[in-house]
Amino acid sequence: MPTPSMLVLIPSYNSGRKLLDTVREARAVWAPVWVVVDGSTDGSDAPVRAAAATDPALRVLVVAENGGKGGAVLQGLRAAQAAGFTHALVMDADGQHPADHIPAFMAAAMAAPEAMILGVPVFGADAPMLRVRGRRISNWWANLETLGAGIGDSLFGFRIYPIEPLLRIMERSRWMRRFDFDPEAAVRLTWAGVRPINLPAPVRYLRAEEGGVSHFRYGRDNVLLTGMHVRLVFGMLARLPWLIWRRLTAVSPPRTPR
Numbered sequence: 616m617p618t619p620s621m622l623v624l625i626p627s628y629n630s631g632r633k634l635l636d637t638v639r640e641a642r643a644v645w646a647p648v649w650v651v652v653d654g655s656t657d658g659s660d661a662p663v664r665a666a667a668a669t670d671p672a673l674r675v676l677v678v679a680e681n682g683g684k685g686g687a688v689l690q691g692l693r694a695a696q697a698a699g700f701t702h703a704l705v706m707d708a709d710g711q712h713p714a715d716h717i718p719a720f721m722a723a724a725m726a727a728p729e730a731m732i733l734g735v736p737v738f739g740a741d742a743p744m745l746r747v748r749g750r751r752i753s754n755w756w757a758n759l760e761t762l763g764a765g766i767g768d769s770l771f772g773f774r775i776y777p778i779e780p781l782l783r784i785m786e787r788s789r790w791m792r793r794f795d796f797d798p799e800a801a802v803r804l805t806w807a808g809v810r811p812i813n814l815p816a817p818v819r820y821l822r823a824e825e826g827g828v829s830h831f832r833y834g835r836d837n838v839l840l841t842g843m844h845v846r847l848v849f850g851m852l853a854r855l856p857w858l859i860w861r862r863l864t865a866v867s868p869p870r871t872p873r
């Protein structure tokens with residue numbers, strides 16, 4: 616593996632005023648920081664673009680039409696790989712993720728560049744119970760689909776991915792473009808032999824008055840996530856002998872048959 620070279624990647628769709636704060640907090644602890652503005656129409660990208668004009672470590676990529684979180688991450692990863700980066704720390708644009716944990720996550724990836732670093736959310740009193748409980752279902756499925764390979768949280772988007780294996784997976788799939796990105800990326804990378812390392816990270820749920828924005832729609836996105844888990848269960852069944860063999864022997868060959 617080449618010497619790790621890491622950036623922070625922030626996909627953003629109508630993130631409101633928290634976007635600039637998030638970018639500033641990330642830039643205070645890391646360079647470079649790239650923002651992928653995904654067809655935003657709320658003007659939240661304007662101050663970030665202005666900041667990028669005077670900060671060479673801040674780059675704004677603009678996608679004209681909204682394509683979803685995973686789609687925006689994909690655009691960012693392609694550009695990052697072309698620029699020579701090996702790892703991307705992906706984080707939300709809406710102030711929910713702890714920018715002050717970026718250095719510790721980067722250090723973990725530096726120490727284990729073959730792995731992915733998965734944030735495990737530490738919820739405060741502000742977390743909606745429906746969200747806290749609901750994710751247990753997705754986590755249960757993700758652990759079934761990987762035969763308990765150790766994905767601590769399937770949904771949390773504060774993570775470091777090794778770019779090359781993730782791009783290889785995403786380029787051959789038409790899925791993983793919206794909110795199905797995070798769980799499917801973790802499961803498919805595990806299938807590909809990328810070891811998950813779980814690190815706790817606090818998550819905040821901001822009220823609208825504090826600038827909190829959410830694009831998650833319970834009906835629409837739970838249908839998307841259910842379809843994704845059906846897809847992944849079939850994928851798991853197709854790989855079952857291989858996954859069992861790997862589990863029993865604890866050997867991690869570099870690539871799985873697909």
Ligand SMILES: Nc1nc2c(ncn2[C@@H]2O[C@H](COP(=O)(O)OP(=O)(O)OP(=O)(O)O)[C@@H](O)[C@H]2O)c(=O)[nH]1
Pocket residue numbers: 625626627628629630651652653681682683684685687688706707708709711772828829830831
């Ligand atoms: N690029 C892009 N990013 C998106 C899109 N929808 C959401 N995002 C980003 O993905 C991240 C997470 O989206 P949220 O809507 O906050 O979803 P969430 O954090 O899973 O759900 P909440 O806990 O309800 O906030 C944020 O950085 C959003 O800006 C989209 O269509 N395109």
Ligand SMILES: [Mg+2]
Pocket residue numbers: 707709711828829830
């Ligand atoms: Mg959010």
